[in-house]
Amino acid sequence: MAEKIVLIDGHSILNRAFFGLPDLTNAEGLHTNAIYGFLNIMLKILEEEKPEYLTVAFDVHAPTFRHEMYADYKGTRKPMAEELRQQVPVMKEVLTAMGIRIIEKAGLEADDLLGTIAGRCEASGMEVSVISGDRDLLQLATEHTKIRIPKTKRGGTQIEDYYAADVKEKYGVTPHEFIDMKSLMGDTSDNIPGVPSIGEKTAAKIIAEYHSIENAYEHVDELKPPRASRALKEHWDMAVMSKTLATICVDADIDYDIEGARLGNIFTEQAYPLFQRLQFKNLLGRFEVEGPKNEVEDHFRIISSRAEAETVFERARKAERVGAAILKNTADVPPLFASQAKAGGAALCFGEEEIYCICAGEELAAKEILEKLGQTAAGAGCFAIFGLKEAMASFTPGRQDNCFDGIIAAYLLNPLKSDYTFEDVAREQLSLLLDEKQEDEARACYEAYCAWKSQPILADKLEEAGMLRLFEEIEMPLVFTLFDMERNGVKVEAAELKDYGDRLAVQIEKLEQEIYQESGEVFNINSPKQLGVILFEKMGLKGGKKTKTGYSTAADVLEKLAPDYPFVAKILEYRQLAKLKSTYADGLAVFIGEDGRIHGKFNQTITATGRISSTEPNLQNIPVRMELGRLIRKVFVPEEGYVFVDADYSQIELRVLAHCSGDRQLIEAYREEKDIHRITASQVFHTPFDQVTDLQRRNAKAVNFGIVYGISSFGLSQDLSITRKEAAQYIEQYFKTYPGIKVFLDNAVAQAKEKGYVTTLFGRRRPVPELSSSNFAQRSFGERVAMNSPIQGTAADIMKIAMIGVERQMKERGMRSRLVLQVHDELLVEAWEPEVEEVRKILKNEMEHAASLEVPLEVDMHTGMSWYEAK
């Protein structure tokens, strides 16, 4: 095996880490997030590649030769943020302490150092990995040098790898030609001007054909489009200069001794105190040496005696604020089922030095501890915990109104994260970094301490953001409502579900045979790849490429072909049936519990807009639009002696829009209580109400939907299969009819641009970071988000208020009826027969009066002996 070297573009990765992580500071106030992120990326790569050598290259921060030479042409390079600048020397110090080779040289950019070293190493037979956030480096890719670009996606960092062949595949040009391509298209992030009016597409085309700008220039009159030809002629000097700027030097005159880059143990004695100072606590565990514990840990007390436990509970009960955590009993549970682990005790914190973990054992049963915990919670002024709904599987808080869930608070403060953990809260709110490996008891103590410590901080932040009422009056009460819904579950007829699945299986089998017959081949119909080949190559249908990996076989593509090819219609039917069987018939069956009911989860911290989400299984996407799918709802039934009452809001989002925009015309339309899409059609198309055609109504409906989604002429044109121009005209007419709506939507975007977020009627925030993107598509997306989120979010808020109200009414009246499902604008109640009329009244009243808007909120209601009947 060839030896391996990893080369890191220091500033580029620091920069990426800086913008990818929330702000972190250590006790001295030194910002540390970029260093932390850098180390994480580096460690991940080292673990993956296990190289023999490692070198990090930095720019020297004086203007370099290449840049100086063309100083006039180069835009102003943004000064580095101070928070990042101060981390650079510390980063170098850390790397040096870890025994990692750093290279920098005045007059040379990191790119040139990397290029030169990569070239030398490869020449001596090594495999090279270059790590950078900068695509510029792609020109260095060869068969033995791969360029690795870490990307921060939602959820974590992925790394894109490029060997020469990958560059060719993605851009259609060789790494060397990539330089020429850049010279034409330019690169704003790297201050390469390029040739005006030539973009990525044109540049790629020209270079793919002519291979270099020089050759292209020789054939300049043949270049297409003519615009590019003119541009290159006129700006040839710019192209040449850009090429100089874009070319990375691979034969720089540097001293580089490979042995100086050999990788040893990087968790050195010298690095340890540095890591401590930077408070990278979860990395400290990687050092062999044993460090002193965090001061907080000195106050952890693990208790298993009854007498001591009682004292602690008693003192906690009287405390103004208590933080708590459930101790998981992982001992007798295999790791795979760790999430199902039963509680083995509880941790409590009610002061900086009052942190206890009470464990079950010979003296105390877990059950007793948890019962005590519930009682204790009732006494405390504030009971803080992370993940209350989940914790309630183990205990019941004695009171609801003093509970504070730090996870929910963290979600409201930033709803864009993919998950919420107490470790994140500790890091973000308390600047406390935890050791990775912890005993269960210490973990529980930490969690209880963080709950206690972070509560006032989170509450202050909620207050400051204007979300404290939202938190206290909607989100926290909702925790209990959702908990009850999950515990209630919904009854599903297992036998009938199986029958349904069997009937589907028969039809699927039949279709499958017909499809094989007609295509003359047995293949996997479920594989879009194979299907694409059969349809578009073997059978020669026209419908070109659409996805990165090949032909698109999505329904909207196939639907256009179906009228002409019955075969395609069969594929669509097969797909439909296969979906119903796998996701619904078979998929739901596995969730039916011993009690004959499905206890799905309703998640409160998933969506960016404030909606609830449903998983394991998803009960919010049970088919309804097509009759065949809709039949599944017949297996959702009420228990003996009960009936279903289903209530759904009529067009809640449009009504919210009418209210929030204050548009007189739309408000009037709703007060008339007539068919809103017909009214819209009548007004937009200047047609008397009774003469509106079905087509006009359908179009008006699509525009109404489009408005809610953050309209664009493109999107509308796709939806209605009309030209963009026509779509644009519809929109223009619409805004003329409802001028208030245009003002409202424009305001939403303006607010998002100014403040970075939009808000709902109840103060819920949704950040819109995409608006500051330099990418057009991203920015447009941000604009649509800014328009849609206040509407979707306000509707979600209203539904949450209604749910709390409905449940409260049913509980206060001691009713047996119970809430079982929520589907965004719909509630399903399993009503005890004698209570049906009362349930109907409660649902109607609570839902219609959950908010008082300028327009009435209307609720449609149905009863039935299955979800199918009640909808």
Add this chain to the structure above:
DNA sequence: ATAATCACG
């Protein structure tokens, strides 16, 4: 693990 597809509001 990710992409493609498709179910819902």
Add this chain to the structure above:
DNA sequence: ACGTACGTGATTATC
């Protein structure tokens, strides 16, 4: 010249 409707989750194939 760019390139999309907003918000979700489950399944399947494929890497």
